[in-house]
Structures are given as structure tokens and as C-alpha cells.
Amino acid sequence: MSRVRTPQVEKLPSGVPGLDIVTDGGVPRARTTLIAGTAGSGKTILAAQFLVEGVRQFDQHGVFITFEESAEDIRRNVASLDWDVAAFEAAGAWMFVDASPEPGEPVIETGGYDLGALIVRIEMAVKAVGATRVVLDSLGAIFNQFENVSIIRNELFRLTVALKQMGVTALMTAERDDEYGPIARHGVEEFVTDNVIVLRNVLEGEKRRRTAEVLKFRGTTHQKGEYPFTVMEGQGIVVIPLSAIKLRQRSSNVR
Amino acid sequence: MSRVRTPQVEKLPSGVPGLDIVTDGGVPRARTTLIAGTAGSGKTILAAQFLVEGVRQFDQHGVFITFEESAEDIRRNVASLDWDVAAFEAAGAWMFVDASPEPGEPVIETGGYDLGALIVRIEMAVKAVGATRVVLDSLGAIFNQFENVSIIRNELFRLTVALKQMGVTALMTAERDDEYGPIARHGVEEFVTDNVIVLRNVLEGEKRRRTAEVLKFRGTTHQKGEYPFTVMEGQGIVVIPLSAIKLRQRSSNVR
Amino acid sequence: MSRVRTPQVEKLPSGVPGLDIVTDGGVPRARTTLIAGTAGSGKTILAAQFLVEGVRQFDQHGVFITFEESAEDIRRNVASLDWDVAAFEAAGAWMFVDASPEPGEPVIETGGYDLGALIVRIEMAVKAVGATRVVLDSLGAIFNQFENVSIIRNELFRLTVALKQMGVTALMTAERDDEYGPIARHGVEEFVTDNVIVLRNVLEGEKRRRTAEVLKFRGTTHQKGEYPFTVMEGQGIVVIPLSAIKLRQRSSNVR
Amino acid sequence: MSRVRTPQVEKLPSGVPGLDIVTDGGVPRARTTLIAGTAGSGKTILAAQFLVEGVRQFDQHGVFITFEESAEDIRRNVASLDWDVAAFEAAGAWMFVDASPEPGEPVIETGGYDLGALIVRIEMAVKAVGATRVVLDSLGAIFNQFENVSIIRNELFRLTVALKQMGVTALMTAERDDEYGPIARHGVEEFVTDNVIVLRNVLEGEKRRRTAEVLKFRGTTHQKGEYPFTVMEGQGIVVIPLSAIKLRQRSSNVR
Amino acid sequence: MSRVRTPQVEKLPSGVPGLDIVTDGGVPRARTTLIAGTAGSGKTILAAQFLVEGVRQFDQHGVFITFEESAEDIRRNVASLDWDVAAFEAAGAWMFVDASPEPGEPVIETGGYDLGALIVRIEMAVKAVGATRVVLDSLGAIFNQFENVSIIRNELFRLTVALKQMGVTALMTAERDDEYGPIARHGVEEFVTDNVIVLRNVLEGEKRRRTAEVLKFRGTTHQKGEYPFTVMEGQGIVVIPLSAIKLRQRSSNVR
Amino acid sequence: MSRVRTPQVEKLPSGVPGLDIVTDGGVPRARTTLIAGTAGSGKTILAAQFLVEGVRQFDQHGVFITFEESAEDIRRNVASLDWDVAAFEAAGAWMFVDASPEPGEPVIETGGYDLGALIVRIEMAVKAVGATRVVLDSLGAIFNQFENVSIIRNELFRLTVALKQMGVTALMTAERDDEYGPIARHGVEEFVTDNVIVLRNVLEGEKRRRTAEVLKFRGTTHQKGEYPFTVMEGQGIVVIPLSAIKLRQRSSNVR
Ligand SMILES: Nc1ncnc2c1ncn2[C@@H]1O[C@H](COP(=O)(O)OP(=O)(O)OP(=O)(O)O)[C@@H](O)[C@H]1O
Ligand SMILES: Nc1ncnc2c1ncn2[C@@H]1O[C@H](COP(=O)(O)OP(=O)(O)OP(=O)(O)O)[C@@H](O)[C@H]1O
Ligand SMILES: Nc1ncnc2c1ncn2[C@@H]1O[C@H](COP(=O)(O)OP(=O)(O)OP(=O)(O)O)[C@@H](O)[C@H]1O
Ligand SMILES: Nc1ncnc2c1ncn2[C@@H]1O[C@H](COP(=O)(O)OP(=O)(O)OP(=O)(O)O)[C@@H](O)[C@H]1O
Ligand SMILES: Nc1ncnc2c1ncn2[C@@H]1O[C@H](COP(=O)(O)OP(=O)(O)OP(=O)(O)O)[C@@H](O)[C@H]1O
Numbered sequence A, B, C, D, E, F: 001m002s003r004v005r006t007p008q009v010e011k012l013p014s015g016v017p018g019l020d021i022v023t024d025g026g027v028p029r030a031r032t033t034l035i036a037g038t039a040g041s042g043k044t045i046l047a048a049q050f051l052v053e054g055v056r057q058f059d060q061h062g063v064f065i066t067f068e069e070s071a072e073d074i075r076r077n078v079a080s081l082d083w084d085v086a087a088f089e090a091a092g093a094w095m096f097v098d099a100s101p102e103p104g105e106p107v108i109e110t111g112g113y114d115l116g117a118l119i120v121r122i123e124m125a126v127k128a129v130g131a132t133r134v135v136l137d138s139l140g141a142i143f144n145q146f147e148n149v150s151i152i153r154n155e156l157f158r159l160t161v162a163l164k165q166m167g168v169t170a171l172m173t174a175e176r177d178d179e180y181g182p183i184a185r186h187g188v189e190e191f192v193t194d195n196v197i198v199l200r201n202v203l204e205g206e207k208r209r210r211t212a213e214v215l216k217f218r219g220t221t222h223q224k225g226e227y228p229f230t231v232m233e234g235q236g237i238v239v240i241p242l243s244a245i246k247l248r249q250r251s252s253n254v255r
């Protein structure tokens, strides 16, 4: 209860083209932002690009926690975007925490997931590379095994508190089943986390259209509504900071 | 069974710009009003602003019970609205009751939530600062762990009766999953509480539009239907007391 | 098996303005009518007004059974409608049966609800004031604790049979979750009771519109479809006995 | 395996005005026809009228099995239609089998319903009055207590086989929750019975419109689609044997 | 692994008017085709007609397995279509396998259905009359008692394999709840069987319209989309092999 | 952590007419692609054709794992497309792994599916014919027996990891219940696999229209939206690499 004025929520520029305009300056610093989207909506690309641009533009190091795709898969998947993750790793600016099971050993037998051990591993990796940014991709793999929605809520809460204590700025990806249904699979993820960005990949007529929307940023401002984005080879996600409505007519030229 | 005429339901002016017009004078005094809304719909801001304006305009003290966000998070989140909660606390006009678990300790192991203990803590805080206003944000965190809807109904009823006995005017926030689906998550919250205000954050085309609606005020009047509001930096929620329909054409200029 | 002609179903004029036109003369006498509606739709006001007009216009006494709101709350809530319930009580024309739990004592521990004891208490109150009219508000509080829909059906049936044997004309309120979904929460209430009136509070555009509809009256006639009503200060519910369709154009002037 | 030609499915004229045109001659003789409808759709009136017209027009006696409404209630409910059931009973042309529980005794304690005993009681009543027609109103009360849909299917099948063996022509009423959803509550009733008639009470705009439709008659013909009907005081159900579509324009004059 | 060219999927002309055009020559020979439809959609008539036309036009004998309707009921139901099943039986060209329970004995007590015994009974009947065609009507009666969808899938698979080994061409009927919802009740029937034909009985406006559609024929061609059909007295099902769309205008003359 | 540049995701030309245009060069090499579709949508044909074109055009050998249809059934089903699978088998270019149960023996008794044994059998077959391509058709048969969605996710993950380690390019088919509902039955399949292609068979008016859509290809590009395809006798699937929207007018001439 000090008389010192409480600091406001600050933003960390993501470096993703267009995103920092739509978010009014970046993602909330030292907090966790949930990235929710359907299969193939671009969650992993956005998460990886957040780390890539951190290293490239701001010399901020990153930790990438994977739960299903192997580190090797991630490296390869983003290679087409001209991101040389292996080089970053070699330079000590990037570290993978591979929380996915060993291929061959059945995951199911390991019983309940040990979240405490994961938090320790993240903390060690953060210290090892002096990380500013952390990415967890994706929650689905660990939360599907809890049947009780109350456990999911508590575990998720515990995870975000731990990340806040480490002082890192984090992105966590979560799976959605429907483009305009519940925000995330278990219906509680969006209430527990401070910030939520939704990625959509909508079938309009027989065409697909991608959009990003800041659903909430606790304690700070952001642009409202959906903004179109595109995934460009050799570049990654580019958000177009013009209201999607205005873009509608012209958008047929954007791939 | 006295011959004295029964007093009518009185209103406590909230001080939130526009809201006291839409509510025909404020929220019902010495009763609890449920604020239901989806993630990011503005529940926490409205709740905090209710206390802030109480202190600022009417010198009424307030108690803020948090269940997931820490007191520090709340302080920081509202700092962008130029509300210096720490100063109020220092002045003895505001007290947090932090009912959220200690970071690090797993919430899940503590078993069933002890509502009796919570009521005692609220009562002590109310006495400590001489509070007129109380805010509970949010119910989701405690009620998700009960599986039986009948228990939720009874516990919620018990809580509102206890608050009524303390003589405070309270706001309680509740989570919704869909903008036009059930009022609150468990389908009973809105029947147990005397008063319900719904906050919406509707995707219209690709744009978001915020509205507030008094769904019911037992025993007293209110304006009907949805009224648009906006969250303004350095000010908080401003409800526009004009029918949303009439505003539709002009509303593109309102952020 | 007498040769005496079976008497027809008679009606008891409710005294609620407009309602007796829509019901072709009132609610069925010596039977129970279910009033189903969403939160804030006006169930409690209609129920109370049924007793109020009974005393005022026909000198028929009434018993009001509450399950969650205290008698004091009801008295206060209807005070704005200029109904002085305490005066009626003092005159021996009105009695509350407060079936709600004592504030402070946890409802949940009392186990299964004792319906037999409730029936005895109702019977005693009916005799005490010589009641013609009985109101039960609301069923939700007692039936939420039964998981089995078959038990609800049987208990509800038992309750209506008991009321029929007392010879009183009763209104019972039931909670609905959706304006145009199932009639009542458990999907059986409307089959067990002889008569059903539905109160609606529909969001049309961003405006609310209230309507009443007689869904069924076993063994007698009634007007069909929805009729608009309004709650007027110092007066209560006023049903407008003109088809809602015809009123649509003019209804913008009606509050 | 005789060489005698198998007799076709015959029809029993119901005597209900208009219905015998829509059914191409009546309901299938010596079989059971399911009457499915929502609350207040007219199931009980149609069932009773089937017995009444049997006595009046064809001197065929009837048995009416009730499961929830008492015999006295039924007598009274149809009195407004000028049907003097008590007189029929006195003349030995009508018998009630009251399968509803004694008022006062809790239904729920009697455990699983004893269908075998019911079948015996029906058989005795059929013999006692020499009944040609049997009515069971309504199935909901007994089938709601079975949780397993397979038990419902089997019990219902057993009941229809027993009725077929008695040689009577029967109507059984079943409850529906939605006008255009599943035919009957448990989703199997319509497959087990040979014949199905659906009664609807549709809200069109804010008006109600009643229709009857023969959904299936195994082994024989019938008119297809919905036919409007009305309940006329002193007369009962009158089906208008003109396609509902053609009637639409003119139907505003029909109550 | 022979060098002989694998024979293609052959078709067995059904003999049902129009159907062999829509199916490009008939139903797949020596395989099972699922006939899925709502109550009264014509499943039993199509199944019986498949056997009738087999005897009449191609001198192929048939076995009809019933699960709920008795053989006598089937005989009578199709009598109005001028099919003298008893005569076919006397001539040794048709045999019923009555897998329905004895009337009077409660079905439910017989425990789990003995599928192995059923397969043996079918095999014996097929040999007894030298059957080419087999019909099973309907699956609902036996599969409703399994709660586990995986058991249903396996049992159904086992049944189709057994029929394939007997070398017969079979039709099996399955129940649907909605005209345009899931193909069959348990959501697996259509994946296990090689071929699926859907019968619909759609309410269009207030009129019913019947259509047949080949949903899939593994390994062979068929016409696509819905084709209207009608049930004609003294004749049975007649499929109109013209696209339903083209027929729409003219179809008002077809009953 | 080598300095060697991470290789990008490569594509394996499928050889299916049109598909390699829509996929920007084929399916991802050495990975698994999920083919999701409703009953009869063409999953098995696409899977078989992937192997057939591999042998014919690129001399790449294939392994086909079946779970319900027997090898003989598959051979016969594709014979109408002029694919002589038996000849390929004789030439050592194709091998079936028949993971379906022996006809006659009840599948259900074998308890939980032994995925480890299956992986070994696939590996042996891959070595035996030197396979480049592997097909698994269909997942439904094995995953329906797990009740827990978390087990399905883990087992599926384990399977795809094992296939990746074998170095083969695989297609796996999965069942869907609705054309525009969840991607696959259990709502997790599409998140676990790297790549997803959806086959649709949409009822438009009363006509069927087939389309293919690449929903996601992790780490590489593809065309977006739905592309029409047709199954041509003596040829198989032909994808029309023109946007379905553009084709709409002309498509009435395409069968
Ligand atoms: N080099 C590229 N150029 C263009 N688009 C690409 C490129 N690489 C990937 N994409 C697109 O991005 C999609 C994959 O995005 P991403 O893997 O981030 O999705 P995701 O939301 O993480 O999906 P999942 O839930 O399956 O993990 C691909 O399906 C493809 O459409
Ligand atoms: N300073 C600000 N200026 C403008 N808008 C703001 C400001 N601070 C917050 N907001 C808006 O308010 C939203 C947060 O509102 P709030 O935290 O009250 O929502 P909530 O309903 O409590 O959500 P939750 O269910 O997640 O707790 C933010 O997402 C943002 O859109
Ligand atoms: N004096 C008044 N003047 C005008 N309207 C009033 C007045 N008093 C109450 N109302 C209206 O009536 C509503 C309350 O109606 P009531 O309490 O009967 O609803 P209910 O259906 O019983 O709700 P619940 O399910 O919460 O018990 C209030 O929300 C308000 O809109
Ligand atoms: N004398 C009458 N004149 C006109 N209409 C009447 C008359 N009597 C009853 N009705 C109408 O018939 C309806 C009752 O029909 P009925 O009791 O047959 O319905 P039901 O389908 O059996 O309902 P439930 O499911 O509640 O048993 C009443 O709601 C009323 O609308
Ligand atoms: N002789 C006939 N002439 C015209 N239509 C008839 C004739 N016999 C039956 N029908 C029609 O066929 C329908 C019965 O078809 P069928 O018994 O084959 O349906 P189903 O799909 O087997 O139904 P269920 O699921 O109840 O067994 C009847 O409802 C009737 O509409």
C-alpha cells in the first residue's frame, strides 16, 4: 500500500507486421496472451514469429515450449518463411523446451501431467538464454487429459501466475472447434488469461479468409473487430491494419 | 406486520456516466446486482468504477473482493483509466479482499471452497473501512468447482442474503459464454439475484459494439433494451443514454 | 357414476386489467395455473397482483408462498406499485408462507426438500385467512435440487392434487431459460399442470417487448397467441387485449 | 401358411368431423394409433372424442385409461364440449381405468411401474363394457421414469401387442417438446407403433394455428401433409379436410 | 494374389420401378445395402417389394427377417399393395424369420441380444428356400439396447460379413430421427455398410414429399441426388427417375 | 544444433489429376495427411488412387492398411476404375495389411486395440515391398472404441510419429458426421496431424456436389478454399483446379 503511483500496463512491440497497430503498440508486457484458433489458423506461425522478430529486431531472446510437434518439426515448418531457427539456437538466442513425449513411448501411461516439473523446466530455459519472450504451443495437448473444467481453470491460472513471476512476456496457443462458437475448447481459458487474440480462417462462399482480432486486453486499449491477415512466403504473418469491412472489396487481390 | 408503510426499493447513484439515467437513478440500494458478460466485456472495469466513483463523488468507501486477478493486477489494469487505487487504499477508503490462491500453491488441492470463511472476511473488511459499496469479481472462479447446479443456487443465495444483512450495495460479476445465449453460465444466477445488468461485446460485421442492458430490477423501474457504451482512456465506462437503435446511424463516430 | 350433469370448468376473474379478456373470463377456478417466464419477465408481479386484486375487488383472501425472496423483499418490491401488502396482512386478508431458508444457515445441508410439510403449512395458512387464492413463487428454488425429471413430475403432480383438494385457485411460477425454447426448465411442468400462461420479455432489435400468452387451459376456452402487456408504476401489470400483430405499428408509443 | 388371401388393413371410422376424410376412412382397426403433440395441442380432446363419437354414432363402447388427470377432471374438462361422460358411464357404455396415483400418496415410492398389472386392468375393463375402442392418455406419465430408451421401446411394444390381442382399436397419446423437432419425447415411440398422427399448435407471428397430420399408417393409405383443425365449443375437434396451404388465405376467419 | 483380373462389383436388378435406373442397374450383388429413413418413410415397403419383385420377375427366392412387426402384420400391411405373401410362402419362395419376441413375454428380460443365434437362423432359412435376397427390418429394435457405439459398429460389421459369406444380396433398414441430420441413429451404420440409400418424407410447406437418394455405393456408379417416389396402391413404390429439381414444377400432380 | 540450414517441408506429387495443383505440388513428403470426409465422400478412392498413381507414374511402392473392408473388397471396389490392384500385388509393388477382424470371430471380445502390434505390422510391410507411400483406411474403426478423447489424441500422435520415423508419406482417412460441422469425429484429429484435406459431398438443392479442400499444410503453402472434383469411371478422382465459385455456372455440365 505505497503512495507510489501504480504503473500502467505496458506493451511489448511484437515486431509482427501490422500487429502492433492493431494492438495499440504490442502485446501486454510481462503478461500472458492467449492465441485461440482452429486447426491451421496460424497459431504456431504467429507464436514462432513473435520469437523470431524478438531476436531480429530487438535482440530479445526466446524460449519455445512445444507439446506435440517436435523441435525439428517446428524448425522445418518455419523454414519456408526464411526463418533459420537453428542459427538462432546456435547463437544462444533461442531455446526449445520439448515437452512432447518421446516418439515410441506411449504418452498415455505417464498418468496426470506434471505441471510443476514443466514450470521448472521453463524457468531454467528462460535463465539459460536470458529470455524476454516465451511461447507455449499448444495447450490442447496437455489440457485434453483433464476431464474436470475446474482443474483446467486452476492449472491454467497457476501457469500464468508462474510466467508472470518470471517476468517474461508470453504467448500461449489454444484450440477452437468452431470459428464463431466458444472462444476456446473448455470455455474457461479466455476468462483466466489477461489477454486474448483470436485467429480465424473462415470459409466465405468456397474461399478462405484469415482474420485476427484482439478480443480483450485487460487494463489497456486495442483496436476492435477483425483485421485480415495473410501468410507470406519468406516473411510470415502480415496483418493489414485496415478494418476488414473496408477491405472487403479490395481483398480479392490479396492472397 | 406493522401498520407502517413498507419502504420502497431505493436506488444508489452509481456515479458511472450515463448508467444512472439508464437505471432510473442508480443500482438498488442494499441489494446485490449481477453484472453478466463475456470475456473482455467490461465487467471488471464497471465493478471497479462503481467503487471509484463512490469514493470520488460520494465519499462512500468500498471493498473489492477478487477471486483470480491479484489486487496488484487490478490496480495496474485500471491505472490506464487514471484511477489511483493505491491512493484510495492509503486513505482508508478502499480495501481489497484477495480471495485468489497464493501464486505457486495449487488451488485444486484445497478442496471445496469455504464460503462461510469468505463471508466473514468480507464482513471484517466492510467494517474496517466503513464500506457502503462492495464488489465481487468474478463468480466464475468459485462456482466452476461445484458440479451440482442446486449447490450453486443455494450458495449464491446464501451469499446475497449475507450481503443484504451487511446493508451494503453490491455488484457481482458472472461469466457468460454467448452474447445472446443463457444470461449466465449455470442458468440459475439470474433467478437468484434481485437485479441483473448484462454487458455485451457484439461482433457486428467485423466490428465490435459494446452495450449495457438492465435485464431486471426487482421492485423498481429501469429503462428497457440495450444502450451502447464505450471505454474511454482516463475516464472508464461511459454509457450513452440514447436508444441504441436511434444511435445506429450516428454511432460510427463513437469509439 | 351419478346421473347429475358434470359441472364444467369455471373461471375466477383475476382482476388483472386485460387478463380476464385474454383468458375468456379469468383463470380456471379451483385449479392451478402455471406462470412460466424468464428472469425479470414479471412472474412475481403477476402472482402478487392476482392476490392484491382478489382482496381489493372481490374481498377474496390470499396466501403467498415464497421460496427464495423473503416476505419483506416481496413487500418492498411491490411497494412501488402502490400495493400495501402489510396493510392486507394486518387486516387478516393476506398471509405469507416463507418457505425460504433462514439467512445464514446453509440450505444445502437440509437434504431433500420435505414437500409433505410444505403442503401442511399451506393448508394451515389457507384455513387461517380463509384464502380463496394461493400463489407459489417460484418452483425453481425447490425443483433444482432433484436430478431425476420423473421425481419432479411426480412431486409437482402431488402438489397440484393437494391444492385442488383444498379448493383454492392457485398460480405457480416456473423459470424458463429461453424465450422461444422449452416452456419450462425441466420439460414436464407444462404437461402436469392443467393450465399454462407464458410471460415473455423479448429483445426485438435492441428494444424489449413484454407479452403474455395462454398456452393451454384444459377443458375451457381462451384467446390464442401473444398479447402485449406493460408494468405501470402504481398499478402493476396491464394486458392490452389486442392481438400483438395489430398493435405492432402502434406499439412504439406504449412503454 | 394358408392359401386364403391375407385380409387387408381395415379402418374404423372415428366419427370425428373431417378426420375420416384425412385418414381415408378412419383409424386402422384393431391396431394402436399414436397421437403425438405438445402441451395443450388437443391430444386429450381427440382421444375423448374418439370414444364419445364411438358411443353416439356407432354404439361402440369405450375404455379410457388415465395416468395423471383424474376421471373427474376428464369428465369436467369435456363438459364444455357438451359431452356427458357420466351419462355414458351410467349406461354402461364407457369405463374409466384410473391408473393415476391416489392423491396424497407419493407416486415416487411405488418403484418401477407394473405394466403387467395395467394390461390386466385394461383387459377386465374392456370385457366389462364390451369395449371396441380404447384410449390411453398419456404415455408421458409412465415412460418418464425409465431412463433406458431400450426399456421404453420394449414396454411400449409389449403394450401394443397386448392391445392388438384384445382386438380393440386404440389411441395412445404421447408428449412432444417441440412442434417441428422429434416426433415424440424418447425418439422411439413412432417406430414401435403402427400408426402416428401428429397434432400441432404452431405460433405463426403472434397467432396460434392448430393442425393435424397423419405421419404414417402402416399398410394403408391416408392423406398427406398438415390439415387445420379447430376446437369448437359444444362440439369438439373439427378437422378441415382441405390442404392447409389452400386454406391459408381464408383461414383468418376460422377460429 | 492371383493373376486373374479381379471381378468388378456387379448389380442385382431390384425390379422396383425406377429404382434400377437411379442405381445404374440395381443394388450391389452379394452385398448389403442400408435403407435409412424416418418413421413411415417407406423402409418396410421397399424392403418387402425387393423380395416380391425378386420372386415375380426373376424367380429369386427371399428371406424376410422381422424384429418387431410380426410376420402376420407384414403380410397384412402389404396386402393393400396386392402382394400375396402367403401365396409365396406356400410356394416355398419366401420365408419369414420372426426375430420379434413372443407377444406376452417381456422382451427386456432376455438380456443381451444373441446375434450369433440370429445369424444361424438366417443361414438356415436361406438354405431352406434357396434364397437370393434377404431383408432385415429393422435394425433399431436390436441396436437400441447397446449403449456403446463401438459395440454397435462391431456387431453390425459382423452381421454384414456373415451375409456376404452367405452370398446373398441384402437390404437392411435403419431408423433416422431427422430428415437432414445424421444418416442413421448411431452415426456409424453408414460407415460400416458398403451401400446406403436414404428415403425421405419431407414436410415442404404443409405438404409431404417422398424422395430416395443413393448416398453411396462402394466400388460402383449410381445417379446422384434426390429422386421423388410415390407409393401406389396395388403396386408399391415407384421411383421417378427424373431429377427432383426438374420435376418440382410438374410434381404437384404426382401423389 | 547444426549450422546446416534446416531443410524445408518438401512435397510428394500425388499423381491424382488436379490435386497437385491445388496442393502446390503434392502432399507433404515423409509426413501424414488426414483425409476427412462423410460416408461415401471418396476417402477410400483417393487413398487407393494415391497408391495406384505412385506405382504407375513414379514406380513408388505402396502399403494399404484396411480396418474394416477386406483386401478383397477394396480390390473389387476399385476394379470399376480400371485399377488392377491384384496385378500390382503380384508384381511386388503393393501390399495389403488387413487389420480388420476375421469374419465370424466377434471383434468386440479382443479388448483394447493393440496399436503397438499394428505399427510393427506396418513397418514389416513397408520393408517387404520397399514402400514410399502408405495408406490407412479408416481411423473410425479403431478409434470408436476409446471413450476418452485424450487417449485418441495420444494414440493418433503415436501413430503419426511412428510413420514419420519410417520415412513414408502417408494418407489416413477419418470419418465426419456433418459436411460443415467439426472437421473430424472426435474434434482432435485435425490438431494432431500436420496436414488436413477435407472431402465434401454436399446436397445443394436436390443435387450432390463433391469438393476437396486443403484445410492446413503445416510449414508450406497450398491453394485455399474448396475445389470441385468428380469420380470418373476407369480413371478415379479428377480435381478441377479452378475456384469452385468461378466454376459454379459452368458446373452443371460436369458430372
Ligand atoms: N510458407 C508459407 N507460405 C504461405 N502459407 C503458409 C506457409 N507455411 C504455412 N502456411 C500456412 O499456414 C498454415 C499453418 O499455420 P500454423 O501451423 O501456424 O497453424 P496452427 O494454427 O498452429 O495449426 P495447428 O492447430 O494445426 O497447430 C498452413 O496450413 C498454411 O496454410
Ligand atoms: N484504458 C483503456 N482504454 C480503453 N479501453 C480499455 C482500457 N482498459 C481496458 N479497456 C478495454 O476493456 C477491456 C477489459 O475490460 P474488463 O477487464 O473489465 O473485462 P471483463 O469483462 O472483466 O473481462 P474478464 O471476463 O476477462 O475478466 C479490455 O479488453 C479493453 O478492450
Ligand atoms: N414499479 C415498477 N414500475 C415499472 N416496472 C417495474 C416496477 N417494478 C418492477 N418493474 C419491472 O418488473 C420487473 C420485475 O418483475 P418480477 O419480479 O415480477 O419478475 P420475475 O419474473 O418474478 O423475475 P424473477 O425470475 O427474477 O423472480 C423488473 O425487472 C422491472 O422491469
Ligand atoms: N370448450 C372449449 N372450446 C374451445 N377450446 C377448448 C375448449 N376446451 C378446451 N379447449 C382448448 O383445448 C386445449 C386443451 O386440449 P387438451 O387438453 O386436449 O390438450 P392436450 O394435448 O391433452 O394437453 P396436455 O398435454 O396438457 O394434456 C385447451 O388449452 C384449449 O385451448
Ligand atoms: N396401399 C398403400 N397405398 C399408398 N400408400 C401406402 C399404402 N400402404 C402404405 N402406404 C404408405 O407407406 C407408409 C408406410 O411405409 P413403411 O411401413 O414402409 O414405412 P417404414 O419406413 O417402414 O416405417 P417404420 O419406421 O414405422 O417401420 C404409410 O405410412 C403410408 O403413408
Ligand SMILES: Nc1ncnc2c1ncn2[C@@H]1O[C@H](COP(=O)(O)OP(=O)(O)OP(=O)(O)O)[C@@H](O)[C@H]1O
Pocket (backbone or CB within 6 Å): E190, E191, E193, E215, E216, E217, E218, E219, E220, E221, E222, F037, F038, F039, F040, F041, F042, F043, F044, F045, F046, F077, F080, F081, F231, F232, F233, F234
Ligand atoms: N466407378 C465409379 N464411377 C463413378 N463413381 C464411383 C465409382 N466407384 C465409386 N464411385 C463413387 O464413389 C463413392 C465411394 O467412394 P469411397 O468408397 O471412396 O467413399 P468413402 O469416403 O471411403 O466412404 P466410406 O466412409 O463409406 O468408406 C461411391 O458412393 C460412388 O458414388
Ligand SMILES: [Mg+2]
Pocket (backbone or CB within 6 Å): A043, A044, A045, A137, A138
Ligand atoms: Mg500449431
Ligand SMILES: [Mg+2]
Pocket (backbone or CB within 6 Å): B043, B044, B045, B137, B138
Ligand atoms: Mg474481469
Ligand SMILES: [Mg+2]
Pocket (backbone or CB within 6 Å): C043, C044, C045, C137, C138
Ligand atoms: Mg420472481
Ligand SMILES: [Mg+2]
Pocket (backbone or CB within 6 Å): D043, D044, D045, D137, D138
Ligand atoms: Mg392431455
Ligand SMILES: [Mg+2]
Pocket (backbone or CB within 6 Å): E043, E044, E045, E137, E138
Ligand atoms: Mg417399417
Ligand SMILES: [Mg+2]
Pocket (backbone or CB within 6 Å): F043, F044, F045, F137, F138
Ligand atoms: Mg471408405
